[in-house]
Amino acid sequence: MKYASSNNLHRRYRELAHSTRRQNYFSREARRLQQLGEHPQIPTLFAYFEEDKRLYLVQQYVEGQNLLEELQHQGIFSEWEG
Numbered sequence: 871m872k873y874a875s876s877n878n879l880h881r882r883y884r885e886l887a888h889s890t891r892r893q894n895y896f897s898r899e900a901r902r903l904q905q906l907g908e909h910p911q912i913p914t915l916f917a918y919f920e921e922d923k924r925l926y927l928v929q930q931y932v933e934g935q936n937l938l939e940e941l942q943h944q945g946i947f948s949e950w951e952g
Contacts, residue, residue: 889923896925903927 900918908914914930935943 893920893925896920900927903929 896918900915903912903915903918906912913932915927916930917926917928919926919928
């Protein structure tokens with residue numbers, strides 16, 4: 871009879887617990903995005919799912935510059951800009 875070592879079991883349990891926490895956190899945040907619905911400052915969330923142990927968000931495409939390009943062009947934003 872073959873037994874798994876306690877170190878291997880402990881490591882596998884930690885990996886599983888981390889994976890479960892990660893999935894729970896991802897699902898909770900995705901549901902929050904859905905609850906926000908349509909907001910002019912937040913891309914619309916169309917779907918969220920897991921495939922091959924990877925987590926995905928499908929959101930509205932927003933044309934324009936990315937954040938790095940915006941910062942290079944306009945500099946740092948204040949809290950009151952947006």
